[in-house]
Amino acid sequence: MASYTIPHAPGFVANDAPRIVTERFDDPASFTLERYLATGGYDGLRAALERPPDEVHSEVRDATLLGRGGAGFPAGVKWGFCPPGVWPRYLVVNGDESEPGTYKDRLLMELDPHQLIEGCLIACYAVGLSQCFLYIRGEMALAQERVAQALNEAYEAGWVGRNICGTDFSVDIVLHSGAGAYVVGEETALIESLEGNRGMPRLKPPYFPAAIGLYGLPTIVNNVETLSNLPWIMRNGAEAFTAIGTSTSPGTRMIAVSGHVQRPGVYEITNGTTTFRDLIYGEDYCRGPHPGRELKAFVPGGGSAPWFTPAQLDLPFEASEVGPQGSMLGSGAVMVMDDTTDIPAAALTLTKFYAHESCGKCVPCREGATWLERVLRRVCGGTGTPRDLGVLLEVGASISPGDFPHAAVPERGLEAKPFPYQMTTICFVGPSAFAPVHSALTLFPEEFEARVAANAHLDADLSGDPVSEVPVSV
Amino acid sequence: MSFFTEENRALAGEIIGRYPKRRSAMIPLLHVAQGQAGWVTPEAMTEIADLVDTTPAEVLGTCSFYEMFKREPVGKYLVNICVTMSCALAGAVELMEHAEERLGVRAGGTTPDGMFTLASAECQAACTEAPCLQVNYRYRYRVDTEGFDRLIDDLASGSLDGEIPQHGITARVRQHIPEDRAVGAVPPDEVNEAPVWLAASAPNGAGSS
Numbered sequence: 001m002a003s004y005t006i007p008h009a010p011g012f013v014a015n016d017a018p019r020i021v022t023e024r025f026d027d028p029a030s031f032t033l034e035r036y037l038a039t040g041g042y043d044g045l046r047a048a049l050e051r052p053p054d055e056v057h058s059e060v061r062d063a064t065l066l067g068r069g070g071a072g073f074p075a076g077v078k079w080g081f082c083p084p085g086v087w088p089r090y091l092v093v094n095g096d097e098s099e100p101g102t103y104k105d106r107l108l109m110e111l112d113p114h115q116l117i118e119g120c121l122i123a124c125y126a127v128g129l130s131q132c133f134l135y136i137r138g139e140m141a142l143a144q145e146r147v148a149q150a151l152n153e154a155y156e157a158g159w160v161g162r163n164i165c166g167t168d169f170s171v172d173i174v175l176h177s178g179a180g181a182y183v184v185g186e187e188t189a190l191i192e193s194l195e196g197n198r199g200m201p202r203l204k205p206p207y208f209p210a211a212i213g214l215y216g217l218p219t220i221v222n223n224v225e226t227l228s229n230l231p232w233i234m235r236n237g238a239e240a241f242t243a244i245g246t247s248t249s250p251g252t253r254m255i256a257v258s259g260h261v262q263r264p265g266v267y268e269i270t271n272g273t274t275t276f277r278d279l280i281y282g283e284d285y286c287r288g289p290h291p292g293r294e295l296k297a298f299v300p301g302g303g304s305a306p307w308f309t310p311a312q313l314d315l316p317f318e319a320s321e322v323g324p325q326g327s328m329l330g331s332g333a334v335m336v337m338d339d340t341t342d343i344p345a346a347a348l349t350l351t352k353f354y355a356h357e358s359c360g361k362c363v364p365c366r367e368g369a370t371w372l373e374r375v376l377r378r379v380c381g382g383t384g385t386p387r388d389l390g391v392l393l394e395v396g397a398s399i400s401p402g403d404f405p406h407a408a409v410p411e412r413g414l415e416a417k418p419f420p421y422q423m424t425t426i427c428f429v430g431p432s433a434f435a436p437v438h439s440a441l442t443l444f445p446e447e448f449e450a451r452v453a454a455n456a457h458l459d460a461d462l463s464g465d466p467v468s469e470v471p472v473s474v
Numbered sequence: 475m476s477f478f479t480e481e482n483r484a485l486a487g488e489i490i491g492r493y494p495k496r497r498s499a500m501i502p503l504l505h506v507a508q509g510q511a512g513w514v515t516p517e518a519m520t521e522i523a524d525l526v527d528t529t530p531a532e533v534l535g536t537c538s539f540y541e542m543f544k545r546e547p548v549g550k551y552l553v554n555i556c557v558t559m560s561c562a563l564a565g566a567v568e569l570m571e572h573a574e575e576r577l578g579v580r581a582g583g584t585t586p587d588g589m590f591t592l593a594s595a596e597c598q599a600a601c602t603e604a605p606c607l608q609v610n611y612r613y614r615y616r617v618d619t620e621g622f623d624r625l626i627d628d629l630a631s632g633s634l635d636g637e638i639p640q641h642g643i644t645a646r647v648r649q650h651i652p653e654d655r656a657v658g659a660v661p662p663d664e665v666n667e668a669p670v671w672l673a674a675s676a677p678n679g680a681g682s683s
Contacts, residue, residue: 004614004624004625004628006613007615010600010602010603010613010615011600011601011602011603052675053671053672053675054675087665087666087667087668087669088660088662088665088669097599098596098597098599099597100558100559100560100596100597100601101559101560101597101601102597102599102601103599103600103601103602105599106599106600125671128668128669128671128672130657130660130665130669131494131657131659137599138505138540138542138611138644139542139554139595139598139608139611139644140599140611141610141611141612141644141645141646142612142613144644144645144647145645145646145647146647148645148647148648148649149647151649152647152649152650155650155651155652155655156652156655158655160655161651161652161655161656161657162654162655162656162657167671168670168671168674169671170657170669170670170671171657172492172651172656172657172658172659174492174493174649174651174659175649176498176501176502177501177502177505177644177645178501178540179501179504179505179540179541179542179543180540180541180542180543181539181540181541182596193501194498195495195497195498196497196498196499196500196501196526196528196536197535197536198535198536198539199539199540215494215495215662216662217662256601256602257602258560258563258601258602258604259559259560259563259564259601260563264601264602264603264604265602266602299559303558303559303597333601335559335560335563335601337563341563345562346559346562346563349557349558349559349562350558350559353558353559353596353597356596357596359539
């Protein structure tokens with residue numbers, strides 16, 4: 001007999017911080033229309049429909065709702081980038097959550113799909129978006145089922161579709177399942193995929209989705225968590241939202257903390273003020289590494305983010321503080337490594353991911369990520385040479401020239417290099433492949449040197465440039 | 475001769491009707507095809523090309539980009555073990571080694587009885603519950619070697635048939651837009667003005683600026 005129970009909210013841990021997007025998560029029926037309506041559901045939409053669209057847009061702009069997908073751009077400002085007079089406009093919801101360590105949009109879709117639907121409707125009303133495509137990652141079967149069920153209920157009850165709430169506001173929301181491709185989380189690749197193509201990013205400029213998006217028309221691409229904040233903002237107002245957190249990073253954020261901590265989990269934290277130390281060591285949060293172990297390093301913002309060490313623990317979740325210190329907040333994923341971690345091997349798990357997921361459009365990423373993986377694999381496997389460490393940096397520099405961002409290393413006199421980086425590729429997958437390698441090599445060079453020291457004599461055989469000495473006859 | 479069953483043909487029509495351009499239905503239709511046969515057959519791709527007004531080569535181009543679409547038969551159960559960082563830190567490599575031994579195939583292989591295909595997968599968004607895996611995209615959290623063996627036993631005995639459909643079927647609940655509620659998809663070149671609710675509040679159609 002099968003004896004396995006799927007938990008209602010896997011990984012989610014409630015705490016005392018204000019809850020905006022997870023307030024219904026404790027309820028085992030959180031995903032039903034009945035429970036949603038009994039807990040203020042669709043009140044935000046009703047409040048929005050009583051005001052002119054422009055005013056709703058202003059309210060969201062005033063809330064400084066930063067995009068929760070990775071780039072952190074204010075949603076209200078993004079909405080304003082649609083060129084006037086060009087119709088129709090579309091909304092594309094980015095539910096293709098795949099960044100290593102990231103784990104929040106899935107819970108929002110599984111546990112509170114109506115909140116997301118309501119958020120989509122508010123965005124469509126405010127900006128005049130006439131159709132919404134809700135793109136859910138292909139591997140998330142339960143999220144697709146819950147959102148489909150919620151949409152079916154919402155259509156039947158008149159919350160979605162023609163003449164919503166008896167007004168002249170009409171919009172269809174179409175559920176669209178992906179089929180497994182990390183790069184499709186990049187907004188222009190998402191649009192390509194939605195057009196039925198291989199999910200390869202488009203060059204920006206000119207293809208900024210707000211101007212030239214789906215079918216070449218103005219398209220707003222917003223993340224699931226971003227949109228899930230809108231019902232609360234419409235119910236409580238921008239002022240109440242900005243009262244939480246800081247003025248530059250207001251509200252809350254969902255953060256998944258995984259790896260070597262006592263209580264890994266998905267937490268809704270207060271934006272801007274909560275620090276990495278609160279999150280990793282706090283009694284309400286992860287309660288630190290396992291007994292007898294020490295924190296060695298952590299990834300602060302998803303697999304693509306340069307790594308931090310305990311020296312950066314007191315930084316808050318505030319982009320303007322984390323950027324200058326050499327990393328990014330990204331998509332809300334912290335991965336913790338304790339002192340038992342094999343650093344080169346940990347970097348390899350991420351670089352392998354990017355090499356696998358490179359879409360192949362840009363040569364530096366397609367070739368570079370693959371070479372990074374192969375050379376790193378050799379180093380981890382014990383057959384690498386000291387020269388290989390230089391090769392890793394050289395390959396990385398062909399993807400991302402110039403100073404690559406990294407944290408300060410005071411004991412070696414290294415100052416932090418600020419985020420972001422330069423890139424020779426269209427999208428961020430290329431530099432992301434290099435980020436773990438560069439961080440690991442910069443923060444823990446001795447672990448790499450120890451792996452290759454025994455093979456130093458092999459490098460000597462490669463001195464000179466024998467290829468150029470081969471006589472060529474034409 | 476049609477690849478799609480009558481029921482799936484009707485479903486395909488319904489799906490295509492939701493998009494302003496037919497080609498947008500390509501990935502959803504590939505899912506329907508995989509749900510019907512367990513993998514995406516050449517016949518299915520040819521028929522999808524007809525349905526969305528493109529060529530079979532274009533369908534193959536899209537199909538081959540996406541990990542989930544299998545262009546050859548796989549086992550009834552596709553067991554995807556996550557090996558990305560958080561799971562690797564929690565013992566995913568050891569779990570994979572155990573799985574290979576238990577099933578007698580390497581990652582990527584299918585058991586001779588056609589029951590199981592084992593694969594290493596990338597981050598599945600369950601990082602706090604590491605190591606995790608998916609069977610036909612249904613999660614199993616914090617899987618140890620004993621838990622893995624129990625899971626395989628349960629799958630083989632059929633006791634999980636109600637919970638885990640055969641490979642190809644992901645979501646078992648589908649969206650259905652009732653006709654009397656649908657706004658309907660309009661080809662983009664047939665729209666050149668602001669939607670009514672926006673036009674009513676900003677007569678010049680400038681909309682939100």
